Amino acid sequence: MFKIIEKSSHATGINRFVIEVPEIAKKVLPGQFTILRLHEKGERIPITVADSDKVKGTITLFVQEVGKTTIEMGKLKTGDTILDVVGPLGVLSHIENFGTVLCIAGGVGVAVMYPIAKALKEKGNKIISILGARSKNFIILENEIKKNSDEFFLTTDDGSYxxxxxxxxxxxxxxxxxxxxxxxxxxxxxxxxxxxxxxxxTKQHNLKTIVSLNPIMVDGTGMCGACRVSVGGVTKFACVDGPDFDGHLVNWTELTSRLSVFKREEKESLDHYCKYLKTVRNS
Ligand SMILES: Cc1cc2nc3c(=O)[nH]c(=O)nc-3n(C[C@H](O)[C@H](O)[C@H](O)COP(=O)(O)OP(=O)(O)OC[C@H]3O[C@@H](n4cnc5c(N)ncnc54)[C@H](O)[C@@H]3O)c2cc1C
Ligand code: FES
Structure with missing residues (x-):
């Protein structure tokens, strides 16, 4: 059992959790993620470690409510516990002094970008950041990214900020x-x-581009094959070979189609959960 030390709602449907997991806090590096299971009957969900504190033994996660498990997690409060938190998983992001690095992040991807941008800045890179969100209420970690940027740009789809x-x-x-x-x-x-x-x-401008892929994952250890992606015509498992890959080599059409394979089941699961919540509320 892992204790939630702090839970706050940061932006519309995005929750921030600080969780006590000393083993992960000690080892985690930028780009790595955890797999969580809320309870015995829970589904496993991969979530990136946005920040960590080795001394306090905590990790920070930003979780966007998009379906059954992430909505259920959004109902947890400070002091509640999570059954399993496995990690750190995945290959760490490639951090070196490249010179100038352009960090482009959208939505909850900003939480994944934050430790990478921070580490790249610490290595002496000039950082140009471009953050995007649907609207003002969906922006996370603006000041933290700004602090690690030499140039900073922000966009919202609706122009609210x-x-x-x-x-x-x-x-x-x-x-x-x-x-x-x-x-x-x-x-x-x-x-x-x-x-x-x-x-x-960026391909047209010959600018090398690294992306962090988020295919559906189950075990997170390269055993189940759920997270397979095609990169440069070769099959890779995002959980053990990634999640970072060369964006110019990713088969985006295949990834998009694989992400929607379970849409019907995901909707059924969410509908079920909403019905359950209504029953609990009315009883
Ligand atoms: C390496 C990695 C890191 C991630 N980091 C974050 C993060 O820091 N914050 C965050 O909010 N989200 C992150 N995600 C996405 C997150 O795992 C999914 O949003 C979550 O699993 C959805 O579960 P659900 O039951 O709420 O929704 P569901 O109804 O199950 O799914 C909603 C959509 O989420 C995607 N999804 C579903 N199951 C998975 C799965 N097991 N793995 C990946 N995607 C899935 C699918 O596109 C699906 O259509 C990450 C995904 C990966 C692979
Ligand atoms: S999640 Fe099972 S192989 Fe990657």
């Missing part, structure tokens, strides 16, 4: 204004359509 539009608009604008290579490497993390668009743009 920052520049109206998408992160790809800012990328295109910067590429049009700056003639020398904009960056030595790009990290792009967020929803699959966003990572796909960014990778298509």
């Amino acid at each position: 920052g520049q109206k539009g998408f992160v790809s608009n800012v990328l295109n604008d910067l590429l049009a204004i700056r003639h020398s290579p904009l960056a030595n490497i790009v990290y792009a993390i967020g929803p699959v359509p966003m990572m796909r668009v960014i990778s298509e743009i």
